[in-house]
Amino acid sequence: MRSTMLEDPTTLEKPWVTTKDPYARIAYFLTYSVAFLGIAASALRIYFGYKSVPLITANLCMVLDEDFTSDTDTTFGPNGNWFREVQLGGFGNGEFEMTTSSSSNSYTSDGYLYLTPTLTSDIIGMDSILNGYTYNLTDCTYNQTNPEALPGSSNSTSFDAAAYYQSCGAVSNSSTGAVINPVQSARITTRQSASIKYGKVEVRAKLPRGDWLWPAIWMLPVNNTYGPWPMSGEIDIMESRGNSRSYPDQGIDYVRGSLNWGPLSFLNAVSKTFGWWTQRRTDYGESFHTYTLEWTEQFLRIYVDSRLHYMLELSFNEPFFTRGDFPSVVQNGTQPIVLQNPWVNGTNATPFDQEFYLILNLAVGGTNGWFPDNAGDKPWLDNSNTAMRDFALAQDQWYPTWGSNGESSSFMVDSVKMWQIC
Ligand SMILES: *[C@@H]1O[C@H](CO)[C@@H](O)[C@H](O)[C@H]1NC(C)=O
Numbered sequence: 001m002r003s004t005m006l007e008d009p010t011t012l013e014k015p016w017v018t019t020k021d022p023y024a025r026i027a028y029f030l031t032y033s034v035a036f037l038g039i040a041a042s043a044l045r046i047y048f049g050y051k052s053v054p055l056i057t058a059n060l061c062m063v064l065d066e067d068f069t070s071d072t073d074t075t076f077g078p079n080g081n082w083f084r085e086v087q088l089g090g091f092g093n094g095e096f097e098m099t100t101s102s103s104s105n106s107y108t109s110d111g112y113l114y115l116t117p118t119l120t121s122d123i124i125g126m127d128s129i130l131n132g133y134t135y136n137l138t139d140c141t142y143n144q145t146n147p148e149a150l151p152g153s154s155n156s157t158s159f160d161a162a163a164y165y166q167s168c169g170a171v172s173n174s175s176t177g178a179v180i181n182p183v184q185s186a187r188i189t190t191r192q193s194a195s196i197k198y199g200k201v202e203v204r205a206k207l208p209r210g211d212w213l214w215p216a217i218w219m220l221p222v223n224n225t226y227g228p229w230p231m232s233g234e235i236d237i238m239e240s241r242g243n244s245r246s247y248p249d250q251g252i253d254y255v256r257g258s259l260n261w262g263p264l265s266f267l268n269a270v271s272k273t274f275g276w277w278t279q280r281r282t283d284y285g286e287s288f289h290t291y292t293l294e295w296t297e298q299f300l301r302i303y304v305d306s307r308l309h310y311m312l313e314l315s316f317n318e319p320f321f322t323r324g325d326f327p328s329v330v331q332n333g334t335q336p337i338v339l340q341n342p343w344v345n346g347t348n349a350t351p352f353d354q355e356f357y358l359i360l361n362l363a364v365g366g367t368n369g370w371f372p373d374n375a376g377d378k379p380w381l382d383n384s385n386t387a388m389r390d391f392a393l394a395q396d397q398w399y400p401t402w403g404s405n406g407e408s409s410s411f412m413v414d415s416v417k418m419w420q421i422c
């Protein structure tokens with residue numbers, strides 16, 4: 001018997017060998033061409049993405065190179081780079097700290113700068129904080145930072161006595177709820193030594209841990225060319241909250257960068273120009289990170305460690321007055337005012353087209369909303385008349401979170417570099 005299976009194989013019909021199925025051809029063609037298009041499009045995207053990242057192409061000249069290897073007296077001395085601002089009026093944010101010139105609150109050690117918060121109650125006692133005590137800052141720097149207030153100034157008629165007393169002294173009184181600022185801290189600036197108009201700033205720092213601590217690396221204009229804050233702008237390179245990672249409104253695992261600007265003292269458009277970066281498994285109090293500002297006439301970028309980790313990237317492609325999309329009439333209490341553009345004679349970079357100096361500070365608390373009400377067991381309400389008193393009374397809650405050795409609650413800075421486009 002001969003099997004039909006053993007027939008001469010050449011005689012078998014295999015139509016799929018001789019004539020290709022036209023549908024299979026189309027399927028191959030489609031698959032490969034779609035894959036090719038995908039690769040080509042990705043390559044183009046990467047290329048144009050790469051090309052669209054603006055970079056500083058001009059020369060940079062160093063204006064400040066600080067590594068904090070000098071001792072405390074030299075660093076803050078007349079030939080040092082840093083000026084200590086000494087005030088207790090809350091710096092416009094209702095902050096709860098007073099800033100001092102004490103080497104307990106700002107000092108250098110082993111090549112690091114420390115901004116360290118301490119308790120006022122350790123010096124005058126909690127009873128005095130709450131009642132019957134007058135605290136005058138004998139080395140208050142209000143007059144230096146408001147030069148029209150200096151004795152003998154040609155413009156001494158503009159001396160604002162109320163603002164001076166509010167910034168330089170406090171009286172505690174339990175029947176009014178007024179208290180002495182319960183924390184002492186530091187705020188240091190390059191106002192006298194270094195400023196830039198376009199350039200780059202790099203600060204390598206480790207952030208402080210502890211509830212309601214608010215460290216910041218930021219810049220203000222040397223001269224308020226376009227009017228008082230925020231009309232002349234503010235550049236925030238880094239702001240953070242010392243609260244733990246479980247804090248619901250972005251604790252120490254977040255850092256934020258922003259620009260503050262607006263045409264009136266009570267009209268700040270910061271909500272249009274801010275951003276943040278976050279750490280997934282660690283936080284910014286764990287180790288040092290580098291906070292960078294890149295700033296030209298065309299763009300501004302704020303990032304941490306790498307340009308890929310940017311908090312804010314802004315092209316100066318429209319005037320700030322347009323960007324703000326402000327109403328034409330605003331209410332000042334009951335008074336309607338027609339909004340004027342304070343930057344009308346400027347460029348797309350205005351008001352960020354003037355000299356800015358650098359500030360490093362460690363604030364505590366405040367009533368401007370940086371710590372939103374009712375988040376993380378916040379012990380005060382922003383619009384309460386006794387906000388600072390309520391904070392002082394909760395010292396046993398927040399002070400233990402600052403750690404026991406003073407180091408973890410310190411804002412530590414390893415180096416500061418500033419360059420000017422030249
Ligand atoms: C505290 O404030 C009350 C009410 O304003 C005032 O009568 C009292 O004299 C103040 N006490 C001190 C010690 O200033």
Ligand SMILES: *[C@@H]1O[C@H](CO)[C@@H](O)[C@H](O)[C@H]1NC(C)=O
Nearest residue numbers: 138139140143149150151159
């Ligand atoms: C600040 O200036 C005012 C007005 O000239 C003066 O009364 C005051 O003593 C000055 N304060 C300091 C600390 O220099």
Ligand SMILES: *[C@@H]1O[C@H](CO)[C@@H](O)[C@H](O)[C@H]1NC(C)=O
Nearest residue numbers: 146148154155156157158159
């Ligand atoms: C005096 O100070 C006021 C307010 O700071 C300012 O508007 C004014 O231009 C100053 N005048 C002079 C002559 O510097």
Ligand SMILES: *[C@@H]1O[C@H](CO)[C@@H](O)[C@H](O)[C@H]1NC(C)=O
Nearest residue numbers: 135136165166168169170171
């Ligand atoms: C101390 O500060 C208080 C509150 O600002 C003020 O009323 C008082 O005049 C100041 N005293 C001196 C000597 O400056």
Ligand SMILES: *[C@@H]1O[C@H](CO)[C@@H](O)[C@H](O)[C@H]1NC(C)=O
Nearest residue numbers: 195222223224225354355356
């Ligand atoms: C700021 O203003 C003062 C006084 O008008 C002037 O001497 C100084 O050059 C100005 N500084 C900058 C950076 O514009």
Ligand SMILES: *[C@@H]1O[C@H](CO)[C@@H](O)[C@H](O)[C@H]1NC(C)=O
Nearest residue numbers: 264265266331332333335337
């Ligand atoms: C807003 O009103 C306050 C209080 O009346 C006044 O001092 C201030 O100058 C006004 N601001 C503007 C921009 O008109």
Ligand SMILES: *[C@@H]1O[C@H](CO)[C@@H](O)[C@H](O)[C@H]1NC(C)=O
Nearest residue numbers: 226340341342343344345346
């Ligand atoms: C803009 O320039 C014009 C003409 O020089 C001037 O009259 C006006 O006051 C300037 N406006 C501002 C806000 O500086």
